[in-house]
Amino acid sequence: MAEIILEEVTKTFPVDGQSVSVLAGISLSVAAGEFVSLIGPSGCGKSTLFNIICGLVKPDSGRVLLGGRDDVRAGEMVSYMPQKDLLLPWRTVLDNVILAREVAGEDKETVKREARQLMPLFGLAGFENCYPAELSGGMRQRAALMRAILARRRVLLLDEPFGALDAITRTRMQRWLLEIWDRFKQAVFFITHDVEEAVFLSDRIYVLTSRPARLCLHLDVDLPRPRRDALLTEPRFLFLKKQILDALLGG
Amino acid sequence: MNRKIPAAPMIFLLVFLLVWEIAVRATGVPAWLLPAPGQVAGTLADMLPLLLEHSRSTALAAAVGLAAAILVALFLAALMDFAPWIRQGVYPLLVVSQTIPIISVAPLFIIWFGYGILPKVVVVALVCFFPVAVSMIEGMQAADPDMVNLLRVMGSSRWQVIRLVRFPAALPSFFAGFKIAGTYAVMGAVIGEWLGATSGLGVFMTRAAYAYQLDRVFAAIIIISLISLLLFAAIEILARLVMPWYYKERSKG
Numbered sequence: 001m002a003e004i005i006l007e008e009v010t011k012t013f014p015v016d017g018q019s020v021s022v023l024a025g026i027s028l029s030v031a032a033g034e035f036v037s038l039i040g041p042s043g044c045g046k047s048t049l050f051n052i053i054c055g056l057v058k059p060d061s062g063r064v065l066l067g068g069r070d071d072v073r074a075g076e077m078v079s080y081m082p083q084k085d086l087l088l089p090w091r092t093v094l095d096n097v098i099l100a101r102e103v104a105g106e107d108k109e110t111v112k113r114e115a116r117q118l119m120p121l122f123g124l125a126g127f128e129n130c131y132p133a134e135l136s137g138g139m140r141q142r143a144a145l146m147r148a149i150l151a152r153r154r155v156l157l158l159d160e161p162f163g164a165l166d167a168i169t170r171t172r173m174q175r176w177l178l179e180i181w182d183r184f185k186q187a188v189f190f191i192t193h194d195v196e197e198a199v200f201l202s203d204r205i206y207v208l209t210s211r212p213a214r215l216c217l218h219l220d221v222d223l224p225r226p227r228r229d230a231l232l233t234e235p236r237f238l239f240l241k242k243q244i245l246d247a248l249l250g251g
Numbered sequence: 252m253n254r255k256i257p258a259a260p261m262i263f264l265l266v267f268l269l270v271w272e273i274a275v276r277a278t279g280v281p282a283w284l285l286p287a288p289g290q291v292a293g294t295l296a297d298m299l300p301l302l303l304e305h306s307r308s309t310a311l312a313a314a315v316g317l318a319a320a321i322l323v324a325l326f327l328a329a330l331m332d333f334a335p336w337i338r339q340g341v342y343p344l345l346v347v348s349q350t351i352p353i354i355s356v357a358p359l360f361i362i363w364f365g366y367g368i369l370p371k372v373v374v375v376a377l378v379c380f381f382p383v384a385v386s387m388i389e390g391m392q393a394a395d396p397d398m399v400n401l402l403r404v405m406g407s408s409r410w411q412v413i414r415l416v417r418f419p420a421a422l423p424s425f426f427a428g429f430k431i432a433g434t435y436a437v438m439g440a441v442i443g444e445w446l447g448a449t450s451g452l453g454v455f456m457t458r459a460a461y462a463y464q465l466d467r468v469f470a471a472i473i474i475i476s477l478i479s480l481l482l483f484a485a486i487e488i489l490a491r492l493v494m495p496w497y498y499k500e501r502s503k504g
């Protein structure tokens with residue numbers, strides 16, 4: 001069954017007294033354990049769509065179903081890694097990554113023990129007691145991702161997690177994200193600007209037009225897993241990439 | 252922070268005192284009008300036991316008043332976050348209340364609360380309340396709305412948002428206000444003592460001033476400055492203990 005279903009979701013924002021249409025009827029779905037990407041021009045409404053899914057913003061019309069239900073409480077099903085890492089500067093790395101579970105009222109020491117064991121996987125071993133300001137950009141992103149994953153929700157929303165990283169770090173993080181995903185098997189809904197990143201990571205890709213956003217392409221990425229670097233130059237990979245680029249530039 | 256005592260202000264202070272000393276001796280100004288620094292130092296040494304005794308009650312009033320102001324301010328800040336209508340109703344009044352000169356209402360406290368420590372504590376609390384309350388409220392308001400949203404998506408209650416995000420986010424601003432309040436606190440206690448009390452540096456000063464013992468007045472002023480400095484240093488140390496993350500961020504540049 002699908003974890004996320006959106007049916008004809010629309011949203012307009014009042015800007016300077018005028019209403020600006022941001023989302024013009026978006027329907028899509030993400031199934032359990034699936035990796036789905038969302039690509040669209042800057043400012044088209046991708047983050048707004050995520051805010052609607054996690055309940056921060058109410059859609060003007062349309063339905064949002066999480067796990068088949070439309071009455072899901074905040075924090076119940078999705079965990080969200082926002083565009084900025086939003087690590088709390090007054091908490092150490094360890095205290096940051098357990099935040100969602102602490103909020104849920106779980107015993108802090110138990111969750112901390114679990115978190116400590118996962119630190120090496122996230123490349124944060126030895127930095128448990130550092131403050132976010134003492135970390136590099138890549139480490140901050142990994143800590144933010146660890147916080148989202150440790151929340152143990154069925155759906156993971158990742159809003160341009162690697163947008164601010166340099167090309168090499170970014171490539172490394174993509175490979176690593178796939179390993180993490182393989183291990184935790186949550187449904188992932190992933191926003192990116194980077195066409196190659198989307199094709200490399202995803203099972204399926206939705207492409208949005210510029211504002212007001214509509215779906216202009218829905219693509220199955222029929223490339224075998226596990227994904228290898230050699231894929232990047234294969235004809236099928238390049239073909240998929242070109243289809244998306246055409247949709248983005250033509251639409 | 253530079254932990255060494257900086258040399259430049261020390262040199263200026265010494266030169267200033269030296270000029271003062273020479274000027275008093277050269278012009279022969281009488282001591283009841285302007286005592287020389289040397290004489291003040293002598294008086295300070297002679298009167299130290301008595302001064303320390305008076306200091307104790309002044310410092311106590313300052314500390315208790317400051318603590319009361321902080322507790323009320325924190326409570327009010329949390330309340331305002333829970334119920335925005337309280338903020339809309341109370342915050343403007345708070346600002347307007349600052350136009351009332353405390354020194355003009357302080358005599359009322361003597362009438363209401365007598366000559367003990369209580370009226371002094373009330374004066375100190377009133378003087379200190381505003382900077383702490385405003386810095387706390389503004390600091391909580393300025394917490395990153397995206398962080399607040401992140402907590403909401405995690406399913407946080409209102410109180411969890413305050414405890415986990417708004418309070419800690421407001422700490423740097425709060426301590427800035429706390430330091431200002433700390434310097435007001437001793438002054439507030441002394442003003443309370445001027446208006447009527449049985450002990451304290453303010454009482455000591457009024458008595459000395461009536462007797463034209465200006466050397467004693469200056470000695471008391473020195474002690475008051477020292478107490479204020481100590482209080483300031485204590486607040487700074489507290490800030491470093493409570494917000495190690497903030498100082499690490501700052502030292503990184």
Ligand SMILES: Nc1ncnc2c1ncn2[C@@H]1O[C@H](COP(=O)(O)OP(=O)(O)OP(=O)(O)O)[C@@H](O)[C@H]1O
Binds near residue numbers: 040042043048
């Ligand atoms: N609360 C709001 N009030 C008014 N306008 C808003 C609000 N939130 C978003 N918008 C507008 O909606 C549009 C879409 O914003 P959104 O952040 O969803 O874009 P995005 O696709 O995530 O962009 P980017 O790729 O740059 O992150 C923008 O034009 C933005 O100004």
Ligand SMILES: [Mg+2]
Binds near residue numbers: 046047048083159
């Ligand atoms: Mg965005």
